[in-house]
Amino acid sequence: xxxxxxxxxxxxxxxxxxxxxxxxxxxxxxxxxxxxxxxxxxxxxxxxxxxxxxxxxxxxxxxxxxxxxxxxxxxxxxxxxxxxxxxxxxxxxxxxxxxxxxxxxxxxxxxxxxxxxxxxxxxxxxxxxxxxxxxxxxxxxxxxxxxxxxxxxxxxxxxxxxxxxxxxxxxxxxxxxxxxxxxxxxxxxxxxxxxxxxxxxxxxxxxxxxxxxxxxxxxxxxxxxxxxxxxxxxxxxxxxxxxxxxxxxxxxxxxxxxxxxxxxxxxxxxxxxxxxxxxxxxxxxxxxxxxxxxxxxxxxxxxxxxxxxxxxxxxxxxxxxxxxxxxxxxxxxxxxxxxxxxxxxxxxxxxxxxxxxxxxxxxxxxxxxxxxxxxxxx
Numbered sequence: 381x382x383x384x385x386x387x388x389x390x391x392x393x394x395x396x397x398x399x400x401x402x403x404x405x406x407x408x409x410x411x412x413x414x415x416x417x418x419x420x421x422x423x424x425x426x427x428x429x430x431x432x433x434x435x436x437x438x439x440x441x442x443x444x445x446x447x448x449x450x451x452x453x454x455x456x457x458x459x460x461x462x463x464x465x466x467x468x469x470x471x472x473x474x475x476x477x478x479x480x481x482x483x484x485x486x487x488x489x490x491x492x493x494x495x496x497x498x499x500x501x502x503x504x505x506x507x508x509x510x511x512x513x514x515x516x517x518x519x520x521x522x523x524x525x526x527x528x529x530x531x532x533x534x535x536x537x538x539x540x541x542x543x544x545x546x547x548x549x550x551x552x553x554x555x556x557x558x559x560x561x562x563x564x565x566x567x568x569x570x571x572x573x574x575x576x577x578x579x580x581x582x583x584x585x586x587x588x589x590x591x592x593x594x595x596x597x598x599x600x601x602x603x604x605x606x607x608x609x610x611x612x613x614x615x616x617x618x619x620x621x622x623x624x625x626x627x628x629x630x631x632x633x634x635x636x637x638x639x640x641x642x643x644x645x646x647x648x649x650x651x652x653x654x655x656x657x658x659x660x661x662x663x664x665x666x667x668x669x670x671x672x673x674x675x676x677x678x679x680x681x682x683x684x685x686x687x688x689x690x691x692x693x694x695x696x697x698x699x700x701x702x703x704x705x706x707x708x709x710x711x712x713x714x715x716x717x718x719x720x721x722x723x724x725x726x727x728x729x730x731x732x733x734x735x736x737x738x739x740x741x742x743x744x745x746x747x748x749x750x751x752x753x754x755x756x757x758x
Contacts, residue, residue: 391424392459396466399437415745451475461752470518482524487669488535500666502591526550528670529691553744558679562656570657580612584658586673597664599633604712616641655680678732699735
């Protein structure tokens with residue numbers, strides 16, 4: 381316990397190893413550090429293990445690090461409060477001091493699948509989720525579980541039996557750069573670089589190719605839009621490139637390979653420019669614990685057409701056009717309206733910017749600091 385006269389509270393953030401998760405967890409950890417840097421009386425350290433950048437980590441070594449090396453290393457670190465930034469590292473809770481440890485739960489997707497509560501075409505097999513589902517049971521050991529949405533908080537209660545008193549909703553934040561206004565010349569240059577004409581329709585998808593992202597529906601929406609519109613229509617992809625499964629989805633939708641405009645993995649400045657250059661963010665996901673691309677698009681003033689699955693309705697509010705995940709026809713019709721009507725685009729852009737304000741780094745830092753101090757005082 382820290383006395384009321386204690387000076388600086390030291391918080392140790394334990395990140396995810398790059399070979400254990402995608403870029404999103406690294407982005408989340410960086411965002412936490414940026415938001416906490418503005419909080420007086422608190423010092424946050426990103427406790428990055430020396431083996432985090434080890435090249436050529438195979439299956440066995442990866443699991444040895446997850447279950448043996450990383451927990452042992454974490455237990456040797458010193459902090460007033462420990463924050464495990466990814467529920468995927470719930471195993472660390474077996475070595476860290478329970479009364480002074482919090483963990484962020486981004487979603488319970490593996491448990492939703494393993495229990496059969498979430499099913500969709502192409503979903504991973506329930507048996508394949510069992511190892512992760514078992515590891516997530518350790519979340520019960522944390523003093524406080526931070527969830528990135530009320531939706532995820534509800535899942536923690538439903539799947540793990542965690543009481544509401546140990547849950548705190550702390551939304552993810554996006555950098556201030558996303559709220560900067562777009563520049564017409566910059567938009568034109570970005571489109572030209574990507575091979576997209578000034579009047580073309582660019583449907584943006586940001587993120588991984590996980591089956592829950594429902595990229596087959598993305599392809600079907602693109603196909604329907606190409607049939608409806610006289611303008612050229614492109615699928616603009618940021619993040620993971622299309623693999624064989626996604627290429628097959630293109631073929632099933634009778635789309636040519638050159639409908640893709642792949643931007644790759646981009647830095648923050650380029651990502652903001654792409655949001656400004658796109659026509660719509662298209663996100664018909666089957667499941668989301670938060671959905672960062674929706675918030676980024678809203679902050680950038682890009683209209684959002686998405687599914688009403690998981691936490692998306694909570695995060696988007698009334699700023700986005702929401703449909704059932706498989707409603708390709710309805711999404712295509714809405715995108716035509718957005719692309720053809722400047723008034724609709726302006727209205728959605730303004731609603732998105734207003735609706736994204738709760739997801740600022742300043743707000744996240746203040747809420748996190750309150751939780752850390754609460755835990756340190758117990």
